[in-house]
Amino acid sequence: xxxxxxxxxxxxxxxxxxxxxxxxxxxxxxxxxxxxxxxxxxxxxxxxxxxxxxxxxxxxxxxxxxxxxxxxxxxxxxxxxxxxxxxxxxxxxxxxxxxxxxxxxxxxxxxxxxxxxxxxxxxxxxxxxxxxxxxxxxxxxxxxxxxxxxxxxxxxxxxxxxxxxxxxxxxxxxxxxxxxxxxxxxxxxxxxxxxxxxxxxxxxxxxxxxxxxxxxxxxxxxxxxxxxxxxxxxxxxxxxxxxxxxxxxxxxxxxxxxxxxxxxxxxxxxxxxxxxxxxxxxxxxxxxxxxxxxxxxxxxxxxxxxxxxxxxxxxxxxxx
Amino acid sequence: xxxxxxxxxxxxxxxxxxxxxxxxxxxxxxxxxxxxxxxxxxxxxxxxxxxxxxxxxxxxxxxxxxxxxxxxxxxxxxxxxxxxxxxxxxxxxxxxxxxxxxxxxxxxxxxxxxxxxxxxxxxxxxxxxxxxxxxxxxxxxxxxxxxxxxxxxxxxxxxxxxxxxxxxxxxxxxxxxxxxxxxxxxxxxxxxxxxxxxxxxxxxxxxxxxxxxxxxxxxxxxxxxxxxxxxxxxxxxxxxxxxxxxxxxxxxxxxxxxxxxxxxxxxxxxxxxxxxxxxxxxxxxxxxxxxxxxxxxxxxxxxxxxxxxxxxxxxxxxxxxxxxxxxxxx
Numbered sequence: 001x002x003x004x005x006x007x008x009x010x011x012x013x014x015x016x017x018x019x020x021x022x023x024x025x026x027x028x029x030x031x032x033x034x035x036x037x038x039x040x041x042x043x044x045x046x047x048x049x050x051x052x053x054x055x056x057x058x059x060x061x062x063x064x065x066x067x068x069x070x071x072x073x074x075x076x077x078x079x080x081x082x083x084x085x086x087x088x089x090x091x092x093x094x095x096x097x098x099x100x101x102x103x104x105x106x107x108x109x110x111x112x113x114x115x116x117x118x119x120x121x122x123x124x125x126x127x128x129x130x131x132x133x134x135x136x137x138x139x140x141x142x143x144x145x146x147x148x149x150x151x152x153x154x155x156x157x158x159x160x161x162x163x164x165x166x167x168x169x170x171x172x173x174x175x176x177x178x179x180x181x182x183x184x185x186x187x188x189x190x191x192x193x194x195x196x197x198x199x200x201x202x203x204x205x206x207x208x209x210x211x212x213x214x215x216x217x218x219x220x221x222x223x224x225x226x227x228x229x230x231x232x233x234x235x236x237x238x239x240x241x242x243x244x245x246x247x248x249x250x251x252x253x254x255x256x257x258x259x260x261x262x263x264x265x266x267x268x269x270x271x272x273x274x275x276x277x278x279x280x281x282x283x284x285x286x287x288x289x290x291x292x293x294x295x296x297x298x299x300x301x302x303x304x305x306x307x308x309x310x311x312x313x314x315x316x317x318x319x320x
Numbered sequence: 321x322x323x324x325x326x327x328x329x330x331x332x333x334x335x336x337x338x339x340x341x342x343x344x345x346x347x348x349x350x351x352x353x354x355x356x357x358x359x360x361x362x363x364x365x366x367x368x369x370x371x372x373x374x375x376x377x378x379x380x381x382x383x384x385x386x387x388x389x390x391x392x393x394x395x396x397x398x399x400x401x402x403x404x405x406x407x408x409x410x411x412x413x414x415x416x417x418x419x420x421x422x423x424x425x426x427x428x429x430x431x432x433x434x435x436x437x438x439x440x441x442x443x444x445x446x447x448x449x450x451x452x453x454x455x456x457x458x459x460x461x462x463x464x465x466x467x468x469x470x471x472x473x474x475x476x477x478x479x480x481x482x483x484x485x486x487x488x489x490x491x492x493x494x495x496x497x498x499x500x501x502x503x504x505x506x507x508x509x510x511x512x513x514x515x516x517x518x519x520x521x522x523x524x525x526x527x528x529x530x531x532x533x534x535x536x537x538x539x540x541x542x543x544x545x546x547x548x549x550x551x552x553x554x555x556x557x558x559x560x561x562x563x564x565x566x567x568x569x570x571x572x573x574x575x576x577x578x579x580x581x582x583x584x585x586x587x588x589x590x591x592x593x594x595x596x597x598x599x600x601x602x603x604x605x606x607x608x609x610x611x612x613x614x615x616x617x618x619x620x621x622x623x624x625x626x627x628x629x630x631x632x633x634x635x636x637x638x639x640x641x642x643x644x645x646x647x648x649x650x
Binding site for chain 2: 247
């Protein structure tokens, strides 16, 4: 059942009170940032708040706060809601879910500590076993945090990055510009000094981050491209023939692909691709149940990829 | 001038917070702006109960005090107030990044709860932990993200109150049916939210893709009385299966994860099976599977660094499939 808007606003107003107790002049922008809202909404909230706190027939008892320009002025002591209010079960769940998204384990000390500040009776185990946002991915939280800091400070970072194709690691000097998330995976958009251009790196392939003493200047006026999918119209297309239809032949697993179901049960697909290696890898992993019809130049890439997989599957057991 | 419901709820909180002793319902009705004058006791009682619930949802718990044979109310300070939360610098950064991602994600089902949790933490912690971050976009669920987020919010409420949920469901085979289930848990994976629920008609536990549900409704009768009790040991993680694990007949495979696969081991195994080995790898992963072909494709698609230890049939299926791919493209 969705919470009523009145109750939702009341929650927001009560969350704003501690900020108003501490300061006399508070920029609306600061309050808006604190409750994740916009200045106009906060101004409206404060107007409602200024009508609270006492008998409507006695204006002297109303809460002494009003909005002027971009600032909220508190001109009288507010009624006592002195100490911070505890988290509610719903808030504890929201935090748990959000933190899982960057790989923090639901049983981490951080979440245990936050759970202690949740309303009495909240069982963190119940919260954790009811809703899971993503699979916990060890190590990502600290990598994401470090990249976030490097980006905010404008500090050049050195990342150790494992290639999806070969698994080989390389060191790259990067200027972190943005982080974004797509289908449970995190990506870093950065200017890569090593490659001399902007690149996108999957965070779960970054095995280490270190800061340098060098700073970089963020490119003026450019917004890093964090769109999760490329523009398919600009990409070349390959024709791939699948032996049979299946639930994974869809636009989510094969973005931008046009499928044609043929009378004999096979499926012909027009697949946009940004790199030979990506498509070769996907086709080889179908284990003979898919083949590239054209361009023929891609067929050699599939052979190489399948042979690499064969060597890997027979050799990995004795490596390390 | 009329008093809005929001004002009344805040008034009630402030009145109780500033009261030096427990107060009676009559005192509340008389002194808190927003309760209509001349209201019957029954009407006041209903309104007051709703407001108490709303305050509980805001984190303010009201306690009934019967110490002198008169029902009086006061804020339960132990359940309502807390000391400041201390966050390490790294934890604060992690919280900021996580919050920024989820607040930018239209499929996140609890944005309001997250905002308020962060506001409370910011008010309590030194230095603040606003959501400013370099996270630009985030999308957990890529199919109808807002619709999935809204449905998950509704289902979360049903799970919490243990009420049955009904919805139309389009199965993987395309058939549409109406289901009434006992919702037990939710999880998100690879761009989709999933509901784990007991389906009494099928007498079994089923996993439903939330994106395939429609006309979702929660049992409205007796809203404060649970319709069911999930098992004490229910853990939604045990239902977060990988594509090759769906099926009735399961066997066990042992895979060896080395090199880059070992470094990504936790993410790769996704909480399934048993991972063993020295820190840093190589690891042995024992994992149940139901579909050998899909497992072989998973191995090929997620390497390098994944080798089959057992069973032999899986190793041979992988090798022969790769040889077939070479032959087809040679």
